[in-house]
Amino acid sequence: MRDHELPPYAPALMESTRAIGYSIETAIADIVDNSITAMxxxxxxxxxxxxxxxxxxxxxxxxxxxxxxxxxxxxxxxNPLDTRGEEDLGRFGLGLKTASMSQCRKLTVISKKGETFSGAQWDLDHIARTTKWSLLLLAEEDFKAFPHVEQLKEMESGTLVIWQELDKVKEGTTNLSTIMGRYMDNVRKHLSLVFHRYINGEVGIQRVAIEINKLSVEAIDPFLTEKSTQVIDDEIINIDGQKVIVRPYLLPHISQLNESEISMLGGEDGIRKLQGFYVYRNKRLLIWGTWFRMMRKGDLSKLARVRIDIPNSLDSLWTLDIKKSMAIPPAIVQQNVASIIKRLGEVSKRTWTFRGRKEIDDDKIHIWNRLKTRDGGVLYEINRDHPLVEAISCNNKREIHNLFKHIERSLPLNQLYVDLTSDHKIVKDSELSEVDLIQMIKGLLSGCNNAKERQEMINKLSITEPFAQNTDLLEKMLQEAQ
Structure with missing residues (x-):
């Protein structure tokens, strides 16, 4: 048995790698990875x-x-098995070439380091003619034929990547200008999300400014960090001496978001679709909006997001692909996060169920009671012990009771479910003004016969919605009534 070296046929292999599956936005993101790695x-x-x-x-x-x-x-x-620097966003040593050639037939790279300029070019048509791995090396006089070289010359150091003969972009269109504008809108959104932690300059990483045709790319924070709640502490998973950090978030109820925030989170439909895990490798977003089949995407869990930070030293365990668009968590991670997503899902569910509140205190008196039936169903009844209900039930009790029964049995539950799960912004009742509260408290106190009954009424109101959040007002009204 002896070795027989069989080098790859250059034209066939290079043409084949163009079909790996890059979109223009993932291809550009791969080049940006190289730039960030180059500091x-x-x-x-x-x-x-x-x-x-x-x-x-x-x-x-x-x-x-x-x-x-x-x-x-x-x-x-x-070699993907080699140990990489902690800040290295690459892995296979293919990204620059496969990403670029997936979109164009001619890739030129010109770089400056110190006072030295270097240039090289892959041209698929030239390779087809030579049938060899013919990398074209550029002489300095060749540089002037390429755009933005003068900008590079003014820098202390840097690299210029140029795609020409954009055959993949031009496929199926006769108006490249229009289609290119649409593509670059997608690129802007993609970079805004994938590199949002770099664009924002998160602690521990260098801030990176990205521009597209002189317009800055603004970060899209998928967690809306300033308004969201981290309802569960970070979970740190140790794998082979490396740390995987899991941080759960809960978005605010949609009624607490303005139009720009809803749009940033993907629009009304996107809030539901983009729930789930957000996996970052060295702070660069790899994959998002999936529960990895560990939990079904439900309408009541739509506010849940889980950030997972992995180091590049664990790439092999996460089945990271060439495009860096797929990462499957290893079993040890799935085991550790299973309980986290279950708890997070329950909190998200309560946030929807209770009109945007994160929790309901069981010792409070609410206007609605939620009851479970023997057959496992759920129904809602007006709380007959609520002070406001008691106040109007003193006379005509039978008629009042019948009215409440009719209201309870006529709740538009199906339509409410449709409205909530379709992400329509539910207009909440306006908060009661202090004048309204004063009038209600006065009415309730006026039915009391003496100071003791008034004190008992105030005590009851202090644990009753909507008065429980206004205890100072209750005390003031009690003093005035004495």
């Missing part, structure tokens, strides 16, 4: 759909020497 804090994306169309990504990272650039242009430039 860039500014990344400029430009597209020009007229004449000789191109798309470019320019960063101010550390740049590459000629030998480093040649290595970076090699397919499989790094």
């Amino acid at each position: 860039a804090n500014k990344i400029e994306i430009n597209f020009f759909p007229i004449g000789s169309p191109y798309l470019s990504i320019l960063d101010n990272g550390i740049g590459m020497t000629k030998s480093e650039l040649i290595e970076a242009m090699r397919y499989g430039s790094s």
Whole structure:
């Protein structure tokens, strides 16, 4: 038995890797990964759909020497089993090439490190002619033919990636300008979400400014961190000496969100669809809006989000794919988060059930009672012990009782469910004003015969909605009534 070296046929392999499944937004995100790994804090994306169309990504990272650039242009430039730096967002050594060539037939990379400029190009048509792995190395006089090179020259260091002959983008359209504008809207949204922690400059990572045609990319925070509640403490899972950090969030009830916040979270329909896990690798979002089949996406769990931070040293356990668009949690993680998502789902359910409150205190007197029937059903009855109910039930008790029964049996439960689960913004009743509360308290106290009964009434109101949140007002009204 002897070895027989069988090198890959360049044209066939390079054409085949174009079908890995990148979209234009995931492809650009892969190039941005390289820029961040190169310690860039500014990344400029430009597209020009007229004449000789191109798309470019320019960063101010550390740049590459000629030998480093040649290595970076090699397919499989790094082994996925090798130990990587903690901030490295790559893995397979394929991203720059496969992502770029999935969208174009000509990839040019020009880099500056120190005073040295280097340039290299993969041209699929040239490779088809030569049938070899023919990487074109650019001379300095060749650089002037490419856009944005002058910007690169003004930087201390950096790298310029240029896509030309955008055949995949042009497929099926005769108006590249229009379709390219739509594609770049998707790119902007994608980068806003995937790199939101870098754009916001989270503690412990360098802030990165990203622009598309001179317009800043603003971060999309899927947890709406400033308004959401972290209802459960972080869970730290140790795997092979590495830490996986799990942080659950609960979004505010939709009635507490404004239109821009709803839009940022994906619109009314998106709030339901995007519930679930958000998996980050070195603070870069990999996959989101899934429960990994550990829990069904329900309408009452739509407010639940779980952030999972994994280090790049655990890539193999998460079945990370080349596009960095898929990551499946290992069994040890699934076991640890199962109880977390169950508790989070219950809290989310209560948030919807009780009109946006996070909790209901069992010792409070509410206007509605929730009762379970013998057959496992649920019904709602007006609480006959509520002070307001008692006050109007003193006369004509039978008629009042019949009215309440009719109200209880006529609740539009089906329509309420449809409205809640379709993410219509339910207009809450206006909060009772102090004048309204005073009038109600006066009416209740006027039915009391002496100071003792008035004190008992105030005590009861102090644990009764809607008076329980206004104990100072109750005490004031009691003093005035004495």
